[in-house]
Amino acid sequence: MTVTNMIKNVGVYLRISRESGEGRDTLLTHRTIAERFCSEKGYSFKIYEEVISGAKDIEERQSLHHLLNDIHLYEAIFVISTDRISRDNYYTQYVAKVLADNEVYILTPEKLYDLNGDDRLMFDMLGAMSSQEFRIIAKRQKRGKREGAMRGEWVQGVPPLGYIRGKNKKLKVIESEARLVKMIFNYAESGYGIQNIVSKLDGYKTKAGNSFTNTAIYTILNNKTYTGSIIYNIKDKKGKITETISMKNAHEAIITKEQFKSVKEAIKGRMSGDMETRNRSRGKVLSMLKDLLYCKGCGLKMGFRKDSKQKHAIYLKSCKCGTRGIAEPHLLTSFMSEFDFLQGFFRDEWEKALISSQSVSKDTLLQQVAELNKTQGKLSKRLSRAKNAYLDGVFNKEEYLKSKNDIENELTNISNTINDLQEQIESTNKDSISSEYKSKIEKIEQFYKLYNKEDSQQFLEECNRILKLIINKVYYARVDEKVTITSPLEGYIEAEQGDFVDLFIESK
Incomplete structure (x- = not known):
């Protein structure tokens, strides 16, 4: 009886890779x-794809893992070609051992492989060739992506919401999605928290067709792609970033750089960590200073409470460290006296910034960038010399890898510093400064219009939202049974009740 006649049950393993440009049509083929092969041979089969x-x-390849767990059910496995089993020679040999130990053959449309016989050598050679071919392809793809990113092309998979990849490989705006992106940024710039934005987007869908989540909104608001830039991180096998390519004006922007910066400031303080739930509490807004008051003594946030006997009375609660609270009306009197200085202060700073020469600061920043570029060049030469020393036997592998790791860390840090300096250079232009101060003053004027209206819950929440756009924190302290206010503006006010409260307003 021939080997093929002994085969009755076959496990069919099918694998395609999107990284190689293969799609569902390839899998169908x-x-x-x-199916045709197994049917013609009269085999009973089950497909794992x-x-x-x-x-x-x-461990990541679930279908292959399931097939190997079921291997005792089959006399053979079918693959389109042996390289579909694995592109890594280590795993190819692992699979071969499992098959050989269970006396399972490998079938392809062209050949049957007996891994316990003479075919093992050929299978091993094909595995080694496949592994080498994959390394060459991966290296070529990495180089191609790097060059593409430097040309401003999108090389990072599915484009973000608002864009598609055009024929020239650059991002192209989809107007319907871009309007949604602008809506999200406008909400954030207006002071709405991420959870509130998610609520307002009820019924809208992400690019993948899912409902928006906190993580999705946070990712959008921190994506510089929307300003027209390409940020591409090159990583090593361990996932560590070894190089960052940053290309500005690579495609049409959906959001201006000024709005992106404004939104970054607006959400600053709402998060304490990347997606750590914020520094802002939930619940009804009892005071327009909700989430803004911090104890000057210990730094803890201070909350508000209602009076159990007086329906409309609101109090700032005492801090855990012992700092006593105060009735909200007296706190607001002190706060508003100090807040009145802000509009004039910002106008003065605006005028100073516009009439003063920015050239000195800008020249200094440009000089720093030039020096860092020189350092980058020197480090790249050191990296090349370390590699040559390893190849010449001067360094052993451990010494070379340590040197390589240290130099690459320095290069990454320098690259990040250069990007930060370039952003600072852009922010020194007068248009940017004018836009920033104008926005702050407009928000203050908007606050006063609401503050002078009837005291309703709606206006209270709106005042609180606007203050969070202007103010980062307000530090509070009780001093000698009286209430005083000190701030960067050096204000000092005595409240009507004769108490002293010490407030320090930290503006954004």
């Missing part, structure tokens, strides 16, 4: 070939 890179770990 492979499935059709496998997945879309994943052949270089991924076995």
